[in-house]
Each structure stands twice: as C-alpha cells, then as structure tokens.
Amino acid sequence: MLTRESRSQSVTIVLAIGAVFSLATLVARLGAFHLPGNHQGYAPEQPIAFSHRLHAGELLIDCLYCHHGAETSRHAGIPAGSICMNCHSIVTDTLGSVRAEDERAEEEQRKPRRMVSAELQKLYDALAVDEEMKPIPGRTPRSIEWIKVHNLPDFTFFSHAAHVPTGVACERCHGAVETMERVRQVEDLSMGWCVNCHRSVNRIGVGGRAVDASLDCAACHY
Amino acid sequence: MMPEKNPKTYWKSLSQPCGAAPSPPVAGDEFPESHEPARQEVRRRDFLAAAGFALGGVALGGCRRTPVEKAIPYLVQPEAIVPGRAVHYASTCGACSAGCGLLVKNRDGRAIKLEGNDLHPVSRGGVCAVGQASILGLYDNRRLRHPLRGGEPATWDEVDADISPLLDAIRTGGGSVRFLSGPITSPTKRRVIQTFLGRFDDGKHVSYETLSTAAIHQAHERTHGRRALPRYLFEEADVIVGFDADFLGTWIAPVAFTAGWSDRRKVEQAADDFSYHAQFEGRVSVTGTKADRRIRIAPSELGAVVNHLASTLAARAGVSFDSGQQTPLPIDEHVLEEVSAHLWRSRGKSLVVCGSQDVDVQVLCNFINETLGNYGRTLDISQPAATGGDGDGAVQSLMQELASGRVDALFLDNFNPVYDLPNGAAFATAMGKVGLIVSFADRLTETSEQARYVCPDHHYLESWGDVSLGNAVVGFRQPVMRPLFDTRSCLESLTRWSGTTTTAQDLVRQTWGDRVSWDRAIHDGFASVSEEPARATTFRADAVSAVPTPDELSADAFALVLYPKVAMLDGRVASNPWLHEMPDPVTKVVWDNYASLSPAAAQRLGVTDGDLVSVRHSPEGGTATSIELPALVQPGQHDRVVAIALGYGHAQSARFADVGPEWLEKKPTLGPNGLVGMRAAGLLTYQKGTLQLSGASVTVSPTGGKHELASTQDYHNIEVPAALVIPGMDRRRPMIRETTLASYKRDGSLPVLGHGTHHEDLGDLWPDDHKYEGHHWGMVVDLAACTGCSACVVSCQIENNIPVVGRDEVRRKRIMHWLRVDRYYSETDGEVDISHQPVMCQHCDHAPCETVCPVLATVHGEEGLNQQAYNRCVGTRYCANNCPYKTRRFNWFEYAREDKLANMALNPDITVRTRGVMEKCSFCVQRIEEARIAAKRLGRPIADGDVRPACQQSCPAGAIVFGDMNDPKSAVSKLIRSGRHYRMLEETNVKPSVGYLGLVRNRKEDEDHQHHG
Secondary structure: OOOHHHHHHHHHHHHHHHHHHHHHHHHHHOOOOOOOOOOOOOOOOOOOOOOHHHHHHHOOOOHHHHOHHHHOOOOOOOOOHHHHHHHHOOOOOOHHHHHHHHHHHHHOOOOOOOOOOHHHHHHHHHHOEOOOOOEOOOOOOOOOOEEOOOOOOOOOOOOHHHHHHHOOOOHHHHOOHHHOOOOOOOOOOOHHHHHHHHHHHHHHOEOOEOOOOOOOHHHOOO | OOOOOOOOOOEOOOOOOOOOOOOOHHHHOOOHHHHOOOOOOOOHHHHHHHHHHHHHHHHHHOOOOOOOOEEOOOOOOOOOOOOOOOEEEEEEOOOOOOOOEEEEEEEOOEEEEEEEOOOOOOOOOOOOHHHHHHHHHHHOOOOOOOOEEOOEEOOHHHHHHHHHHHHHHHHHOOOEEEEEEOOOOOHHHHHHHHHHHHOOOEEEEEEOOOOOOHHHHHHHHHHHOOOOOOEEOHHHOOEEEEEOOOOOOOOOOHHHHHHHHHHOOOHHHHOOOOOEEEEEEOOOOHHHHHOOEEEEOOHHHHHHHHHHHHHHHHHHHOOOOOOOOOOOOOOOHHHHHHHHHHHHHOOOOEEEEEOOOOHHHHHHHHHHHHHOOOEOOOEEOOOOOOOOOOOOHHHHHHHHHHHOOOOOEEEEOOOOHHHHOOOHHHHHHHHOOOOEEEEOOOOOOOOHHHOOEEOOOOOHHHOOEEEEOOOOEEEEEOOOOOOOOOOOOHHHHHHHHOOOOOOHHHHHHHHHHHHOOHHHHHHHOEEEOOOOOOOOOOOOHHHOOOOOOOOOOOOOOEEEEEEOEOOOEOOOOOOOHHHHOOOOOOOOEEOOOOEEEOHHHHHHHOOOOOEEEEEEEOOOOOOOEEEEEEEEEOOOOOOOEEEEEOOOOOHHHHHHHHOOOOOOOOOOOOOOOOOOOOOOHHHOEEEOOEEEOEEEEEEEEEEEEEOOOEEOOOOOOOOOOHHHOOOOOOOOOOOOOEEEHHHHHHHOOOOOOOOOOOOHHHOOOOOOOOOOOOOOEEEEEEOOOOOOOOHHHHHHHHHOOOOOOOHHHHHOOOOOOOOEEEEEEEEEOOEEEEEEEEEOOOOOOOOHHHHHOOOOOEEEOOOOOEEEOOOOOOOOOHHHHHOOOOOOEEOOOOOOOOOOOHHHHOOOOOOOOOOOOEEOOOOOHHHHHHHHHHHHHHOOOOOOOOOOOHHHHHOOOOOEEEEEOOOOOOHHHHHHOOOOEEOOOHHHOOOOOEEEEOEEEOOOHHHHHHHHO
16 A cells, blocks of 8 residues: 555656656657647658649649549549549650650651650559550559548548538638649648638638538537 | 326336335446445545646657558449448348338448338338348358358359259259248249259259248138238228237338338327227237237137137128137127227228237138228238248158158258257258258358358348239349359359359349339339239138137146247347347347246246246157246236247357457356357247247246346436435326327327426526527427337447447446337236337437536537537546436447448448447437538528438338427427427426327227226
C-alpha cells in the first residue's frame, strides 16, 4: 500500500515525465505544429504524377468531367481508367515530345513513332493495353491505387451531393487545385472550419441564393 | 366527462405480478454492477490528473500522419454504378419458402440491406426478422469457397470430370438416383431436377420439411381432389379463427398474413371492418397474443373442439354431418357458441385456419370453411402456389431405400436432414450405404460432411431464380452482386451433369418464355403469368368424417408442443448471431431454447425459470428419447402443455463460442453441450404418415440442475423508483393503454386514466425554446397492429451497425438493440392477455438526457431529433440514468468484431461505435439526410413518405409511421389526431416525439367493465 508521502512522490514523477515529453515535442515540432488529426498541407506522392495544373488549369477541363460523382453521390470519386482513356487513347505524350519526334522523323525520313510518356505508360500498364490500345493477351488489368488526400474521420459523414448541387464551388474546400502540380490539402478540414462556413452561408447564401446549412450535430455525426 | 376508471394493470414478468411487489435489484437499476465500491489506494482523481497530463504529453509527441488511405477506382466504370451511391435491385427472399419481395440495397458492389418491396402483391413491403437477417448468410466465413472432393478443395472441372462419368455409369447400368430437398417453390428448379432425374431409369425427387404443411395438402386432396396449399386471404376475413396456426409468427407466409390481418385491425382506416380473431392454442404464440379471444386447449383437445364447431355450424347451415361419438366439449360452451355465432354471421367472409398435422382435423377445417362458403373468398384453392407435398413419410421410405443399399447416387439440396429428422443419426448411417453422394450445401454440416462431393450453391442473393406465389404470380430473383466465392448455381451444376451448359439465367428465362415480360419482371421482382389457368374444384362431402377421439393423457403426463421460434424456425438459420440475440416476442429469452410450462404446471413440478427439467418421450414399442432443458414459466400456456422450440442444439451454433467480449468474468454463450440450446428434433414423431410437432405424451421431471436463461423481460424497467413512490400511487405506470372496439367506437377515445396518473398542470421544468420551424420529426406506433414479431428489431440492428454481444452480456443487461419490444401481461377474466410495445428513443422535446450530459454529446436538433455525437461522448452514462424510457445503450466493450467478411454487411453511412460510448435510436437520421439531399437536388421539399426509418420500412403490419409533425397532412399528423393516440409517461412532461395508438381488442364492452371493476 502506498503511503500519502510515497503517493505524492509517484505523482510528481509521473508529472515530471509528462512535462519533459511535452516540452520536447513542442520544441521539435514548433514549426509544423498541427493538432492531432489535422493534415493541412498533406500532399502525398501519387502512383502516377497526374497534374491538375495541366488538366484543370491549362486545358480547363471541368472538375465534374472526371469527378462526376460529386453531384449525385457522397463521394466525388476518382475517375476510372476508362475516363482517362476518353482522351488518352489518342493523346499519349506531351505536344512537345510528339512534335520533336515528328521533326526527327522528317529529318531521318521515316514514319514518326508513337510517343508514350513515362507517366501515361503507367496508365496503359494498369489497363493492360498496348500502343494500339488493344488489350495485351495474358495480362490482367490492375487498378491504380491512388493515395487519398482529403480524409475525414470515420465518425463524420460528408456528402458531396449535399454541397455541389447547391452551388458550393469545389475550390471553396479544395483550394486552387488548378494551380497544383500535385494535389495538396489546403484547408484544415476541421469541424470549426466546416461550422464557420455553415454559419456564414446561412447569412449570406451561396452564389446569391439563400441556403439552409444545418448546424445540428447529426447533420454530420451519426 | 366520463367517470375515471382504474385502468387495467400490466406487468412485465412474473417477478412483479402484483403491483406493489418490489422488483429484484437487478431489474430496477440501469447499471446493476455500478454499485460496487471501488478499491483504490491512490485516489482516483490524483491518478487521473497525473496520468492524463503524462498521456497528453506522450500523445503530442507521437503525433503523426494517420496511415495512408487509398482510393482505388474502377478501371472501366459500369454505367449504373456511382461509388458511394446505393442501387436497389428487386429480388425475392430465399430465407424460407414464402417468397417475399425484396429490394436489395447494394452499395459499391455489395449488398448491405434488405428492404421490403412495397409493390409486391404478396408481402406488400414487409420483411420478417429471419428474412432481414439472411443477408448475413452471404458474408458468413463458414461458407465453402470452392467445391470439395472427399473433404479436400477441388476445382469445378475436377468435380465435373469425376461426377459425369459416374452418372453415365449409373445411367447405363439402370441404377437409381435420388434427389432429396426441402419444399421446392421454384418452377425452374423443379423442372431442372425433373430433367436431370429423367435421364435415369429410376430417378426420383423426394422433398420434406420439418415445418410441414403436409396435412393441409393431403386434406385438400381428400376434399377437393387437389394436393395443394390454399392461398389464405386474411384481408378479406371479418372473422378469423386459428387452431394452433401461428400465422402472424411462423406459419407458411407470416409476412403476407400479417399484412392481410393488420389491414383489418387499423381502427383509423377500418373501424367498421375491424376483424374478430379467436385463437385456440396450447402454447403462447405471437398470433395468440393478438387474438381478441384466446382459448387455451391441449393438443389432444383440438380434434374435439373442431368436431364440435363443425357440428354446430353444420346444424346452423342445415348440412348433414355425422359427428360420430362426440367427446365432451373440453372448453366453455359459451365460448364455442360465441365463436360459431361470429363465424356464421360472417359466412363467406370468415376464415378458419389450422396448423395441426392431423389430416382428419384439417379435413374438418376444410368442411367448416366450405360450409361457411369461404372457399373462393377468404381462401383459394383454384390457383395455389406450386409447392412440394410429397407427404412427410416419403423421406422415411427414402431412408429405408438408402439403408438397403439400393440407391446408387444421392443428391442433397442445401439443407440438413441429419439434424432435421427425428432419426437423423439413422439417416446418417443409411447415407453410408450410398455409393455417390453429392451435396449442394453452402457449408459443412452434419449432412454435407458425409458427401463425397460438396458442390456449394450460390447464396440466394447471388442467384437467378423464381418462386411460384400462387394466384398466377411469380416472384423473380436476380443476382444482386457478383458471387463472393467459387460457388456455382445448383441449377447449372445439374444441367452440366445432364450434358448441357445452360446458364441459370437462361434456365429461368426458358421456364417463362413469352409468358412474362422478362425485363419488367426482373425490374419489379415479380410478374403475373396470364396464361396459368384457374382450376375449379368441387367439394367432396363424402370425404368428411368426425375426428376420432385421441387417447387421454395420463394424469402426470404433459402434451408436448414443438414449435418454430419466430427467429429460429427449424434451425436453418442457426448460424446467424442476429437471430440468436433477438429476444423472442413472447418469452424475451435470447440464445437458448427451454421447456415452457404454465405457472400451475411449474408449481406442481416445483420448478422455476432456469431449473433444468428432463423431458422424456417413450412411445409404445419404441425407444425412449429425452432431452434436458431449462424450464421457463409462461403465463397463458395450457397447464398440460410443455412447449419446446425446434432449431436449437444445432452443430452450426458451436461457432458462437467466441461471441461477445473477452474479459476476466466472461461466461460462455454456449451451453454445457458446446452448442446454443438443445436439439428437440429427436422428439418429433410420425403419426398416420404425417410429421407431428405437437401432441406426443411426455413426462417432465426436474433434474435438480440449473441453467440461467438470458431474458430481457425485466430490463429497462420504467416503473417509478422505489424511493420516489408517492404514497397511494401505483409503482406501475400505464405504458400500454387499451380499449375495446365497442367502447372506442362509442367514445372515440381511450379510457380516461385513473387517479394519480396524470399531472397535466404540474408545469414545465424546461422552457419552450425550440421553435421547430422546419420539420418536426415524429413517429406513431399502432399497438393494435403491432404483433411483436420483432422484424423491426433486426432491421434496425442491420441498418445501424448494432453489434451482437453474446448471452453473458445480455444477462448483464448490456444488449445493444436500439429498438426493443416490451411485452406486458395483463388479465381479463382469469385469462392472460399479452401486449407488445416497441420502444425506441422517444426523441423528447424536453429530453432529460440532454440536460445532464456534461460534454454536450447529446443535444437537441433543430428538427426535434435528440442527437448523439459519438466522438464527443466520454461515457459518463448520466444520460442513460436520466432517460425515463431506458432507451440508451452503452458500449461496455469494443463489441465490433474483426470479421472482415461479416463486416462487409456494415452500413458505410453509419459510424461503428467504440468502447465507452453511449448510443441510441437516431430516428435513422442517415435516411433523413439522404432524403434531404435528394430533395435538395430536385429542388423540392421532403415529401411525406420520403423518409422511412428501417423499423417502419420492414414492418409487415405497417404499425410504425414516421413523418413530419409540422405538416398537418402527413400520415403521422393524422394519426396523432386520432382518439387512440397517447404518449408514454405523459405525466413527466418530457414531450416525446414518439406516440402510440392504444391497443384495441374486439371484445364485448361488458367484459371491459367487468374487468375494470
């Protein structure tokens, strides 16, 4: 049994250990300090170096062209390989690379070869198709395992379909994706951040239209 | 103003039958185990302060990225599928042979919930508990993942290469082949089996069912010349008389029957067509609890009562009926007179149904229905469903054949005769004489273990199929997801071995050809087959004769009643934990079967709940069988009856050894035999060629042992705490309010409550600070329609990811169901009445739970929902303590299981709760949000009926109505305006959003007064 004295001693020791740990942590991570669960700035490397800057920024492809689930489903969705192939069955490399090959071919007086960029080759490998976009016999297609950037905890329900059709712009939550070479989490996606927006749109509306953004816990937590 | 009457008194269990008796301490407390003084040397606060600080530091130090989550898209996107959005496919339930219509909710390629198909002409939107739970069979890790050859994994090619030549040899040698199955309601399957067997000189199909209706088939063969099961139209019947037929619980097609029966029990729609329902039975069935008059009779008395009723009605109709040597009427003459008068008055609009397996009794019931002119009106034999009807003896003849070694090949459908048959062990031995045994079982059972080849069939949700439903309606089944394992449809296996390679889809399509519009039929899940002609039949009066008097029971013997439990049926679902943990609608016992005895019988034997008794059946000239079971005292049961549920003691239940949390004081879920409950199939008997579930004479003797039953009957008590009883006031509160049809029609309201039970002018503890400007969600439960069948309980469990906790945790009052069905006993003229009351979170406008939560984890929503934020909850349990309705459930352990396959059935929209968190009914807020999002997209408000919680969706009786109380035109608002509407514990002024419609029984008013006096 512990005496009163030895008890206070043990408490002191535990407190001291705690203090040392906390201090060490704070000093070490002061620069990039986030609360637990906040992954602001997360920009993982993806299996294919897909550039949103090129597709959404330069080529002005609409977000919903690829992420078409956003209007009707909880998930915006990562486009299937078949959606990439709508263009990339024809476009297989950068314009510069194709032109360079054309010039080289003209110089060497031969038919230009089909150019395939290293990144797109990964897509064709996944779909198990050859240069002519024909299935390669004996090869099984394999899904591309993208790394999810924007993660919400499991106890939070979020639906794109509740937001996108009401007129909330994609960049309101995802930032200027069209400028990003590799996608980065811009906002902290914390509850406070969600609630602040829900409060403000109830006052000012979305795109001039009045909306009814719920502040109930059970709007997201169930 | 009417004089105040003392209301009828209700009690929940025999431990509190007479009002003032204090309940045992376990029953009274929400958390019975929290009173133990803590033994702590270091003060708890010191320790927590220090540990919390230290932990905080360590946690911050350990802060890092959560594990990488992947998003893996399709390679080629299927057109109809959007990840995250549910798709519903129409199909037909395969849990029993009733063939109810389903809409299967499929999310991201997997089925996650079964909903009723509202358009379905037979089941009309309901799904029973067993049907609901059958989805778990899909994700059962005991399922075979590939064919087996001699117990070793094999490929389909290997199995086919083995079986085909063997069959060819049998064919050329003129050998005999048998196909043994349950009742086959699928025309395609029947056709395929016939084609397969037709290739052999001696090929025969034999079917049987433990829950047999062979006597009805045979009786109709005698009286109508047609071996068939009639369609029963309860919705057409003004008067229903049931003889031992649990048609609201387990008999034939309970969902369809409940839908029909409840049509005539909803006072608001049908005050003038309210039916009268009398039930004669020995045990207490779900159907019996809902009867207006319930008459206890022993199985041996059934024949005499039917005899008397037949002769009374024949006399009224002026039809000749030779009643033979009449045995004296074993019941009160006035009762029989009342029943026969009701029947006669409603001739042509009445219905007599009988669950007996005595063909003579069934013939008499046919005679009664014929005399009353009911054929063609309330029951119909002209277009019956195609069912088996080989008679119960066929399987026994087959067994003799097997034992003699004359059978060369035996094919077994996905079922388990070694368990089902009373002489299952002998069947297993007989199987040993067969050269080639092929089983289509989806798992290894007592039967399929003996098969050299096990060729697992798909789960029904992965299959094509059809079900004949009678009245020229066919239900269709389509695969709702890709098969999980390397299984193959039984249809395809059989055609493959017949030398062709037609797919199951084509086989089903071939059966119907142009008779149905295929796409439409698959889309709807059912179709009318126009060309199936109705066949007129005539009644053969010469087939009718009085029932011979059965032997009297000897003085100390009991009549055995074996019955299918609502959740367990004949044991085909014994591997399903949801169904084991569903409290029985009548006894409220989980994870066990038991020997039910009436209070008088129990007293005579000197036993009480949980005392082990030995039930022994020694037939003349046969070997004695006995089983040992815990006793259960069941008020309302006949004094000479001992009732035992079938379906337990199943080898499949051995898997539940590890159900429930692991901890020091864990007690096993399984009984001493290593299984859940005891197998009662050994007590089944054959008489006059039919399988008898009831009537055998048995002796019951206490063994002195004890086996504590886990029953929820005393849990979640809502009586006034002992310390707060106002002198002169009853501790019990009027939870159930009840009236008779006559007085309700006269008054348009429920009887006024007695003195001291209402306090309308006590004022509010809470300010009226909720405006409910948008929607205000509310629910009404009709107690007159509710049968207690508990389909809602299981539906809620599946929808909301509610864990199974195991027998020991239930015993500790830790059952997690958000929705419970309370059962109350009351008494009228010495007869026990049973009432059911579904209780879920009442979403009080002035919720007492909200005021006591120290961390605001439970708060009030703008639309009246009482919300629970799991991530905020720290588990103080104050809320549960303060809930007057006892609807909150606490996660004492991490109940969620790491069963990857079973977890595929989880609802991805709902959080899986962790240890230390409080949870409760949310009014299926996920469905409200889903409807809101859909309505928003369409730019319209949420319409009445857009939101249906899981309990309402699957209720076969339509007893639960949910909607917006702010909308005066909504269904729920209309019911709230009904004179029957009341709220539970109204006097506490917590303003619940759930209301009840008082129970109405169709009784004479004077009985009502008599009782209240």
